[in-house]
Amino acid sequence: MVSHNSLSGRPEASPARFGLPGVGMTRFTGSDDRSIAELLETAAERALDDADVEPDAVDSVHVGNMAAEAFNNTSGLANALTASLGLSRASARRIENTSATGASAVLDAVDTVRAGRAEVALAVGGEKMSVAETSVATEIISRITHSQEYDQGITLPSFAGLAAARYLESYDATRRDLARVAVKNHANARRNPYAQFESDVTVADVLDSPKVATPLRLYDCCPTTDGAAAVVVTAADADVSVTACESAVGVHAVADRADPLRIESAAAAGRAAYDAAGTDPDEIDVACIHDAFTILEWLEMEELGLAERGEAWRLTREGRTEIDGDGDLTVNPGGGLKARGHPLGATGISQLVELVWQLRGDVPSDRAVDSPRYGLAINVAGFGNNSVCTIVEASG
């Protein structure tokens, strides 16, 4: 075995590829009766079944979970999982990286395979948030901000409200255009049996929903969710492979950033991922964007070069990011965080589940992107202090 990790002569080197032979997830929901441990077990078993991998073939387990101590009064999820599923030969650990926990678990799995420490790795992430009152969940999530931000009563939607206000002021986008992001993602989720939201919303519904952080309203924001998702990563190629999984940190305090409309960690992770995969934004057919708030779909598309700066809203207005839109790029065909749901530790993995299904052609025709070859996912921590960008490619 030779290292694929060449640092020079990048354009000529073919990217290291890692197979994704199996994926699985629970149906995301506002309240699931199962425990966090059972959710993780269910998603993991589905991914192992999908990959046709026996438990004793798994070399390493990477459990993504942000806050089981706070939400579920429990720890040690990785060890409980290996014992329950008979993953008796595996090494195991838990990964935490706030909202980017899921993709960070995948990154850890990919790097473990890359390092030759595993032939078969299992990344599984989940969160059970429904046990907390909304105010308690808001408190838990608000604690990931800088302490001086927390002292101002700042919540994650507060940052999104400021960014949305600034975006609508800076460009010709309207409040209605922003609502169309939610309308699109709800329409996609309605066709996704694994998504939390089952119904369409209209622009009027969004604009009439309760204010959360002006100009953003309830339907601009992702819900709290119970759910888990899993992916098997192998040294051997598969129908769909990972060609890049790259992370970058960003400035912690949001106001310390040079521009309130920038999510620089997403741009940095994206650049590294395009470079590692030997691809560029023009080639991406389908993208799972971390739309915890509608405005983030635009900001991250712009950071990733999937839209020109200040222009992402036009793609939304023209319907070009819809599944059957005539654009070159479909965004959030599974419903995104907005409508599939956002169980913190599961989200980044559920993005890859959706991409694998799309690239394998495993989705019903009314939700299928037209013959995608390249998929991209961006999973963002906090309001952008860390991002993980993953690129997948269909073989053949």
Next chain:
Amino acid sequence: MTRVLECPDCGRRTFYEKRRCLDCGADGLRPRDSGVGIVQAVTAVHVTPDGVSAPNRLGLASFDGDASIIARLEDGLEAGDSVVLETPDGAGSPPRLVPAETDRDRETPTSSGKQ
């Protein structure tokens, strides 16, 4: 905390406590007066953590030295207004953004809690 921290090497300023400069990594950031800033964006937050009354009206304001802060806004302030940071009396109270033009040098009649 109406003060801002300034890098001794490159001059970059920040309102957020940290060990080293954001831009050049130098340590020994020094407190300075933040001066007058401009409100860049405003949001009214209607879903707030326990103990924070809603709506919590917040402004993102930029000051000299590339320093910006998100802080509570005095009523009536909008994007484009000139502001200064004011630290209310009382331990632990976070600073808030108030109009720059207003005379803030007066003795506040509610400062009896100081002793």
